[in-house]
Amino acid sequence: MSAVPMPPLRGLRQAPRHLLVCEKGHARHARSRHAAHVRDHAYNCRVSFLIPECGVLPEVLKSAIADVGEYYLVRNLSVHELVAHEFIDAFVKKGSCYALTYNTRIDQDNTAALLPNGKLILSVDKDTYEELGLQGRPSRYSGKKVMRYIITIDLTDSGFHPDSKKHNRVLWALREKKPLEFDFLLAWYNTGAEGSTLMSYFSKNQIQALKPKITFSTLRDLQCPVLQSNELQGKPEESCGTEELFEWLGAVLNQVSFCYFGEPKLAYWLTLTVHGFADSPVSWRENEHGFHKGGENLYNFVIFRNLDYWLQMAVGTYDDCPP
C-alpha cells in the first residue's frame, strides 16, 4: 500500500477571490470614463434602477425605457454564418452587432460571442480546439492541465477579406472540419442607414424578436442611507461608504428585510445596476471571464444630484480586475 500526498486541508477554508472596485467621477467632466465603462461591458442580462423618494417615474426615464429596441433569438445558428462576408458587410462593419450563445455554460460548454468591435470570440473545450485547428490561446483560468481555449477572430481585419487564406481557413474549419452550432442572442444597433435587418437576414432560420421584460415596483418605508459623493469611505455617524451602500442595495434588490438605519433621511441619489451574463466569455472589453463558483460581473452607478457618481464594478474569481 502506498501513501498519496493529500493537498493541505487549509485549502478548504480559503474563499475564492473576488474584486469590488469603486471609482468616483463627475458625469460632465471631459475625462469621465462612465460612458466607456458602460460601452465596454457588452453582454448584460438585467438592468435595475432604484430611485429613492420617487412616487411617479419621470417621463424622460419612461420614454428611454419605451425606446429600448428589440433583440433576437436565433436557434440552431451555425457559427460559420457569422463569418460569412455577407453578414460581416451587412452588420459587423456597419453599426454595432452583438451576439452571444444562449444557454451555454462557460465552465462546461463551448461558447461563442461577437463583440461590436468585430471580434468573434470562441471559448472551446480541448477536444473542440484540437478538431477546429484554429489558432488560439489557453484559457487563463484553466489550471495546470489546459482544458479550455480561447480563439479570437477579428472579422474586420484587412487580412480577413473574402479570398484571403485566413478567411478561407476559418470558414473551412467552422463549416467542414468542426461545425459549431448554437442558439444565439443577437442585437444590432445602427444609426440611420437602410439595409438588411437581422430579422430579414435570418428569415430562413428560426428567429424570434424579443423585447426586454420591464417591471416596476414601489418599495414603501424604505430607509435609504445618507451618502456624500466626496466620502467614498463614508463618515462615521454621517454617511455610508461605498461598500455599505453596495451591500444595502443587494439587500433591497433581494427583498431582505433588514433594519439598517435609525432615522429616515432624504436621499439625493439614485442607483443603476447592470448585471452581466454569468456565461459570457468576456467581462469588460476583451478581458476573459470565467465561472468559478459564480459568474458575477456587474456594475453599479450611484448618481448624485450634482452629477457626481460612484461606479462600483464587481467580478468573481475567474476574472481580470475591471478597467
Next chain:
Amino acid sequence: VGAALPVDVLTYEEKTLSAILRVISSGLVKLWSALTLMGFYQNRRCAFRVLQASPFLLALSGNSRDLVL
C-alpha cells in the same frame, strides 16, 4: 453546520422553496458540502440545490442562468 458555523437565513420564499443564506467566506465549502450531503430532514427525503453563490448579495438579484426565453 449551523451549530459549529453561524449561518444566517436572509430570505425564505415558501412559494419557490428558496432561500438566501449567508455564511462567512471560510465556511463556504463546509456549508455547501453540508447542503449537498443532506438527504433527509425529520425522516423525510429532501435535496438542496445551490442556484447561485456569490460574495456579493447584489449579484444574487440577477442570474442569467435563470433566463428562459
